[in-house]
Amino acid sequence: MAGTSNNSSSSKRPRRTAPPRRDNPAERLTEDLLVEILSRVPYMSLARCSRVCRRWRRVISHPDHRRLLPRYHLRSAIAGLFCVEPYWRPLADPRRFYTVPAPEPPPLIDPSFSFLPNKLNNPDVFNYVVCNPATKKSFVLPDFSWCHSRIARLGFDPAVSSHFHVFEFAEEYLDIDGYDHYLRLNIYSSKTGEWSGEMDSGWSTEVGTLNRPKTVFFNGMLHLLAVEPLSITDSKLVAVDVEGKTWRTIRLPHDEEGHPLYGAHHSFTPYKEELIDLSQGLLHFVSTASNDATKLLVWVLDDYDSERWSLQHIVSSMHLLGRAISPYLGYGYVVVSVQERKMFFVVFGQDRMLMSYEMDKREVCFIHKFGCGYEKRYLPYLPLFMKSLADGP
Secondary structure (H helix, E strand, O other), X not given: OOOOOOOOOOOOOOOOOXXXXXXXXXXXXXXXXXXXXXXXXXXXXXXXXXXXXXXXXXXXXXXXXXXXXXXXXXXXXXXXXXXXXXXXXXXXXXXXXXXXXXXXXXXXXXXXXXXXXXXXXXXXXXXXXXXXXXXXXXXXXXXXXXXXXXXXXXXXXXXXXXXXXXXXXXXXXXXXXXEEEEEEEEEEEOOOOEEOOOEEOOOOOOOEOOOOOOEEEEOOEEEEEEEOOOOOOOEEEEEEEOOOOOEEEEOOOEOOOOOEOOOOOOOOOOOOOEXXXXXXXXXXXXXXXXXXXXXXXXXXXXXXXOOEEEEEEEEXXXXXXXXXXXXXXXXXXEEEEEEOOEEEEEXXXXXXXXXXXXXXXXXXXXXXXXXXXXXXXXXXXXXXXXXXXXXXX
């Protein structure tokens, strides 16, 4: 019976060839069109886009584009407030965190930061720690000597890089043959993993009392409000870059009477409120008017290089609070954040309440009641879902 044989030398299989490389349509996008597209994505997606390629990273980090792109804020309202009790009310843990109710609440965080490494429990060793409460990731800086006259502030722009810098300021007052004040700076870089070493202040004017909790890291520089030593009224906006090579003193705006805010030629204002913040890619300065403490002014630094400010908004404390401020009776408010065209502030008195103010609509909204307390230092918390610190360009 005849049969078919299976010939091993049958036809060979065709060799697979790599498919032709397809052009990436995104590479043909102009910068203007790319910025237009990226301006419509959520912040978390924008942070990921900055890692797609060098061109996208350059476009996202360019100063001319920043005001058009979502920055820092993942939601239209702050997720909570970190509060610090005053020094004259010592507690086992003076830190408090108050969650702000929201339709999509952020993950719960532990204000005691129990997720930090156990080695930080040694009272004989001082360490600075940079951490992300949203992801419970932390980074312990190298051992460093510390004294009570030192304060540290974080410089970090997640839209540009996951690397960060820690600015530590040291103030020293000497009363030898007259009054002397010294300010020094030490900068830690996560890129090098080292401290720069102490350097003298490079600001042309004498600057001290850098104890304001709110700072802004913008254009590669740390911006903070400061006052002259032994002064409570002469505010200054100062900035320093991450290498300690560029020091700026930015002129603060003038009120409607033409006098510098809190200048030397006006009487003492019993109630003073001021804040710097970054909104829509521009620096904002919020302050009570020098000639009327019942007015709150919102200024915007339109041109960073020429230091040109414009007055964007004026609102009365009566409109915000529904009653007159009375600092001597413990009734007033603290502005904690400016986001887009909305301002957030805490009213303190018999109870503390977080409120918001929509500038365009001039609407005041109640957000949350915290109850009684004495905290006067508040830091707004907005979650950042970046998985790693000090890991990126």
